[in-house]
Amino acid sequence: MRLLITGGAGFIGSHIAEAALAKGWTVGVLDNLSTGRRENVPPSATFLHSDIRNKAEVEAAFREFRPTVVSHQAAQASVAISVREPQLDAEINILGSLNIMQASVAHNVQRLVFASTGGAIYGEVPDGTRASISTAPVPVSPYACSKFATEKYLECFRTEHHLKPTILRYANVYGPRQDPHGEAGVVAIFCNRMLAGEAIRINARRSIGDAGCVRDYVYIDDVARANIAALEGLIPDPILNVGTGRETTTQELAECLQKELGSRVPVTFSERRAGDVERSLLDADRMAELLGAPTDVHAGLAKTAAWFKAQITH
Numbered sequence: 294m295r296l297l298i299t300g301g302a303g304f305i306g307s308h309i310a311e312a313a314l315a316k317g318w319t320v321g322v323l324d325n326l327s328t329g330r331r332e333n334v335p336p337s338a339t340f341l342h343s344d345i346r347n348k349a350e351v352e353a354a355f356r357e358f359r360p361t362v363v364s365h366q367a368a369q370a371s372v373a374i375s376v377r378e379p380q381l382d383a384e385i386n387i388l389g390s391l392n393i394m395q396a397s398v399a400h401n402v403q404r405l406v407f408a409s410t411g412g413a414i415y416g417e418v419p420d421g422t423r424a425s426i427s428t429a430p431v432p433v434s435p436y437a438c439s440k441f442a443t444e445k446y447l448e449c450f451r452t453e454h455h456l457k458p459t460i461l462r463y464a465n466v467y468g469p470r471q472d473p474h475g476e477a478g479v480v481a482i483f484c485n486r487m488l489a490g491e492a493i494r495i496n497a498r499r500s501i502g503d504a505g506c507v508r509d510y511v512y513i514d515d516v517a518r519a520n521i522a523a524l525e526g527l528i529p530d531p532i533l534n535v536g537t538g539r540e541t542t543t544q545e546l547a548e549c550l551q552k553e554l555g556s557r558v559p560v561t562f563s564e565r566r567a568g569d570v571e572r573s574l575l576d577a578d579r580m581a582e583l584l585g586a587p588t589d590v591h592a593g594l595a596k597t598a599a600w601f602k603a604q605i606t607h
């Protein structure tokens with residue numbers, strides 16, 4: 294298997310690279326290092342410094358690496374940036390993705406896995422319910438629109454070009470190597486601040502002082518595992534939710550991480566952040582059926598906290 298991972302220098306892509314190398318696959322990473330880091334790319338992977346927006350660069354990378362399967366993770370991945378710069382978001386997430394699709398067709402790629410978003414695509418998920426793949430998407434940000442548009446293009450390519458795409462709709466992914474300096478990634482941000490002895494802030498779900506928004510936090514190893522299974526053809530469904538189906542509030546997350554890190558930093562409460570979905574939760578039963586039970590959130594948070602702590606002490 295020759296796997297090309299776009300965005301393989303980023304958080305999720307670099308874990309997919311490690312999982313694929315552990316299986317003995319040959320791995321190539323295509324990345325422009327805009328948010329990813331060269332040191333995230335495992336030494337035994339081939340690194341192709343290319344921008345997915347540049348059709349000629351993408352074509353050259355495919356010609357050089359000759360992938361048999363592709364995991365497409367590269368993206369403008371920030372909802373906030375997509376609101377400020379929707380053109381930039383569309384150029385990378387839609388036009389860039391089209392370059393990857395066309396190159397995959399031209400080079401007879403057997404399978405193409407696409408990183409979509411379960412956290413953003415379903416919008417607000419009402420109390421007592423979970424969003425399943427039959428729930429109609431309600432993309433409320435340019436980022437969610439660009440991911441949904443790409444899903445639709447993939448459907449066209451499936452029919453027109455016999456490309457075999459698998460769409461993975463990730464919940465909120467957390468784990469080692471997540472960037473603590475971004476605007477999202479609350480687990481990484483909390484770990485970093487707790488280890489620095491700095492106060493953490495819980496943004497309200499509705500009013501100041503509540504337990505914060507509800508999310509479905511999925512551990513990075515489960516996301517990498519879902520990608521590998523899809524690339525191996527073990528996921529027959531065209532779209533799969535990748536989550537835990539368990540709801541966690543920001544406060545529960547903070548308490549768990551304080552305990553794991555032995556931290557007592559002050560917790561402050563602020564008002565609702567504009568644009569935040571109050572509650573997001575996926576129906577991930579099908580994933581559990583296909584891949585086994587996901588990592589328990591407390592166990593995943595313990596591993597993540599230990600990793601961030603080790604970065605400080607090394």
Ligand SMILES: NC(=O)c1ccc[n+]([C@@H]2O[C@H](COP(=O)([O-])OP(=O)(O)OC[C@H]3O[C@@H](n4cnc5c(N)ncnc54)[C@H](O)[C@@H]3O)[C@@H](O)[C@H]2O)c1
Nearest residue numbers: 300302303304305325326327328329344345367368408466
């Ligand atoms: N982290 C999450 O919770 C989450 C949730 C849902 C979906 N996703 C999706 O998963 C994928 C990976 O996200 P991540 O959290 O690892 O983010 P990340 O920012 O760590 O990784 C994205 C990678 O893509 C690269 N990249 C960006 N623009 C590029 C371009 N024009 N050309 C080539 N490379 C480019 C970046 O340098 C980076 O290495 C993204 O598609 C994201 O939208 C992430």
